[in-house]
Amino acid sequence: MDGGSSLNILYVETFDAMGVSRSKLHTSIFPFLGIIPGMRAYPLGNIELPIMFSDCSNFRTETLIFEIVDFEGSYHAILGHPCYAKFMAVPNSTYIKLKMLGPNGVITVSGSFEQAYAYGPKHFELATAIANSVELQKLRRTVAEGALNSNEPTSSSAFRPIEDTKAIGVDPNDLTKTVWIGALLLAK
Structure with a gap:
């Protein structure tokens, strides 16, 4: 069910x-x-x-x-x-x-509680393994495409957002604590 x-x-x-x-x-x-x-x-x-x-x-x-x-x-x-x-x-x-x-x-x-308990972890592990393998394949394709489309090295320092962003302070006592958000987001 x-x-x-x-x-x-x-x-x-x-x-x-x-x-x-x-x-x-x-x-x-x-x-x-x-x-x-x-x-x-x-x-x-x-x-x-x-x-x-x-x-x-x-x-x-x-x-x-x-x-x-x-x-x-x-x-x-x-x-x-x-x-x-x-x-x-x-x-x-x-x-x-x-x-x-x-x-x-x-x-x-x-239904059977015993079977539900026995298959629950198995189902979770199976779904997680499949999702992880799919996500890993997507990540590999994305990184490979990014490397082909760019002359820059594919490292974490080469990250570029796809839209304009701005820094927003999250702690008024510590100006180094910021989060970057999309500058084109609509206020609601």
């Missing part, structure tokens, strides 16, 4: 394990943000899948659209706002429960 996600996500490893042919995927033309911090993610495609919660005595089935992503995740899938809206479900992240109305009463889907 991800109360902040505007997508239902299915990881490709899980999708392949389901035995569904990739030829069934529909084209996804738009990237999405927030799955890998600081990066756009491009799905392999999307697919409509029937999803059922509970058992034969009290169940709900709806068709959901999942974006299939080709990177490692800590879970099999992520259920987001589209799932909650379709099932009229209420997630509670504190108790790791999802509740919705079924034909014979309330359906409660319970």
Whole structure:
């Protein structure tokens, strides 16, 4: 469950394990943000899948659209706002429960605290490693482009702001303590 996600996500490893042919995927033309911090993610495609919660005595089935992503995740899938809206479900992240109305009463889907604790650090480490590698690549490209576009050495003393700046004192008792801000910022 991800109360902040505007997508239902299915990881490709899980999708392949389901035995569904990739030829069934529909084209996804738009990237999405927030799955890998600081990066756009491009799905392999999307697919409509029937999803059922509970058992034969009290169940709900709806068709959901999942974006299939080709990177490692800590879970099999992520259920987001589209799932909650379709099932009229209420997630509670504190108790790791999802509740919705079924034909014979309330359906409660319970998660596992043990798995949440076990996968939480793994997911954080994975996301951090991916974000760091992406940021490092961006930094390397930026530095390389700057070196090609400039005859000056690429050191910290060669830093040049992209717009006019001015120094603002932050401590009236110590005039050496200043911060540089954009001179073109609008006052609000």
